[in-house]
Amino acid sequence: MEAVYRREFEAALRMFAQASGKMVALGFEAPVLVGGAAVELYTTSRIATGDFDVSTGRQEVFEQALRDLGFVKPSGPGMATKGWIHPDLMLGFEVVSSTLLDGMADRDRVYLIDLGDDGDARIISVEDMIADRMGQFASGSAPDMLGQASVLWSLHKNADRAYLARRISEETFGDYTIADLERHPL
Template identity: 45%
Template sequence: MPHRPELLRALALLARVNEAMRARGLPRPILVGGAAAEYFSGSALMTGDLDLTSPVQAELEEELVRLGFVRPAGVGHTLGWLHPDLRLGVEVVAATPFGGANDRSRLLLVSGLAPEAAFAIIPVEDLIADRMGQYVSGTAPEMLLQARTLFRLHPDLDRVYLEERIRREAGDDHGVADLED
């Protein structure tokens, strides 16, 4: 399934933000959450915003503004950022992915959406583990379906790492076996 055009335009802008941060000697923001799920699922799973992590939120927000993002005001608006050409918002949700529980050496750089630019994204194993943790918490029962969808779409997963991450995010009563049909 091809990615929806709105997501690709948003990710191209994210790649430009990543490169601007890198040019300043700052860490790249990392894509997590629903947009990562949409990317890894080829838009089979869809989102309404891009969740980012960054230890330098103020500097990241400066780069968002330079690329035309605005913080909307008024009733019904979230705390995130919007770009007038996008149908997706951007929100900084944490300083680091998963409070540092993931293996940073597994982060991926995705290129090809903007000239000479790439964006950082968590690996699909961390994303699945996050979905399982949200499912087990009882606050998001639909996350089990998302985790299983991503698991099915990526047969080349590192199952050892995935097992470890699920057990960390979802408790010792859950693991890879919960994803299999």
């Protein structure tokens, strides 16, 4: 990794790659990192996350790989999480879907990061991540997501504009466009 990330984030990304490698070694498709962790990766920690959301069709295999790496499922008062936490990282991992953006994202655009001895990590494309944030914003349930999408766009102007425009239209039911990203103040 060339960019500089928070220590905890980089350690968690390396553990994600290790868990992915365990799945691939068993003959399963590698999981894909989505959500806030993908945003943090694409913004080089300008926007930080507290969890790693994962898309995989084999949740039980991924969770076993996490357990093998020392992750635990928190329990007790105040611990209402569906995810897993590594005691050294304090960043949660959670499987949030079995298909990448409900099948709307192009799996051929998934970005692969080589983390050396820790293996590879697969990350949703920046275009799909921007579109996802725009969709969450458009739903009315997450007004801050327009800001995240705008920061992502400002850092990745070399993104595939035609694909991004189509994906934003799909995620927002035609209500928003790339122009809305460009009008939003950073």
